[in-house]
Amino acid sequence: MKTILAKTFFWGTMLWLILLSAVAFASNENETLLYNKGLLWSVSKGEAKNFVFGTIHSDDPRVLAVLDHVYPTFDAAKNFTLEMDLNPISGLMVAQAMLIDDGQTLSDLIGEDLYQKVLKIAVQHGLPKQAVNLLKPWAVMTVISVPKQQSDTFMDLILYEKAHQQNKKVVGLETPAEQIAVFDALELADQITLLQNAVTEYNNLADMFDRLIELYQARDLQAMLKMSDELAADSGERLADTLTQRLVISRNKIMVKRMLPLLTAGETFVAVGALHLPGKHGILQTLARKGYSIKRVF
Secondary structure, X not given: OHHHHHHHHHHHHHHHHHHOOHHHHOOOOOOOOOOOEOOEEEEEEOOEEEEEEEEOOOOOHHHXXXXXXXXXXXXXXXXXXXXXXXXXXXXXXXXXXOEOOOXXXXXXXXXXXXXXXXXXHHHHOOOOHHHHOOEOHHHHHXXXXXXXXXXXXXXXXXHHHHHHHOOOEEEEEEOHHHHHHHXXXXXXXXXXXXXXXXXXXXXXXXXXXXXXXXXXXOOEHHHHHHHHHHHHHHHOHHHHHXXXXXXXXXXXXXXXXXXXXXXXXXXXXXXXXXXXXOOOOOHHHHHHHOOOEEEEOO
């Protein structure tokens, strides 16, 4: 169950990384973004003080080491909010949504040639051979587009479990159905395009993630966005724009709207994917426009 959640959450980061266009942020590679460097931010208004932390949904030790810089602030918070409540029911909903439900198979949908390539990679990632043909194109893409998990945990889940141990109020900003809809609503042709791209880029996956993690360790959100710009062309401008709207802009609006009551109350620690933070449509700039003071902590 934890592995399913890890794959789904990490894919949110990776899909943005690969597909975001520079246009979506109304910026270019030479423009310095607001809040361009930092992972932990103080977000305050009046007496209400809160913190927003940018995560990578990964179990890589280099990523998890960042938590040592975050725990003192996290421990002091009364409320914890993250993208989605990571309870077992959420995991079951995600797992169910990944399955083809109309009697067809993955090979029927994508063709035998692509299926055989996907099957080879998916089995290497630990999926049972007999299960691969039952998955929707976007679902199997979530498996082969990220490095194989070495454990059943990831950064957000560690914070989630720690929050429960500390008896914090825990709030998910989105429902499983809302997160699933981002992918499930894609046209079949677009799902196949993304899956084909994942197969094509598979041999570059390790290097790409090493680079991403290095930028995360450097807390360089601007460079992470620039990396996404460099990779955006692979899927075409139309699909990139569609996913940017669904995965980033719309979700950021929803998450900000739902976190506002907790921010008003104060003593809230928010953890969301790091690439939700910067840019014109990012969470930090949106909160600044709503009158919050934003200051980098780490």
